[in-house]
Amino acid sequence: MSEQEDLIVWMRTAALPTFRKLYGRIYVDLKANDTITVRLSNNYNTYSFGGKKKLVLSTATWLGGKNDFLGFAYLIVGGLCIFLAFAFTLLYLIKPRKLGDHNYLSWNRHPAGR
Structure with a gap:
């Protein structure tokens, strides 16, 4: 198994x-007008099944994306x-x-005709 995460x-x-x-992940803080250079290679062909690849640069906070x-x-x-907790507590009180x-219990109830 590969060790590449x-x-x-x-x-x-x-x-x-x-x-x-x-x-x-980019671990340094980027400033306005910083240039990012990315080199992409097509190691896995997706054209045979109509797949697409896209590069997305996004920001994320500690809450996620x-x-x-x-x-x-x-x-x-x-x-x-x-x-619901408030409603059931009020109902119980x-x-x-x-x-x-x-x-x-349903099996302890007597029918109305008896």
Whole structure:
């Protein structure tokens, strides 16, 4: 097995047909008008199946890339959980139920006709 981390990342199967894979990172701070030189080689032919390769330079923070969907999803699900916790607590305070009450089980209920 290769010890090159960039090759291992690139050879890992993607979950979706369109994807981005991180190849490398620039660890120095870039200033305006800095020039970046990139040399690309076509080591893996994608033309046979209609694939495309693109170079994307992006910025990332400690929270991740520019995709805000995951952050919003966490906030919405967290807010929903807090709302449901408050609603169930309020329901328990208004109409408490004895812990382990067997009267609420479906097979203990008697039909209306009996």
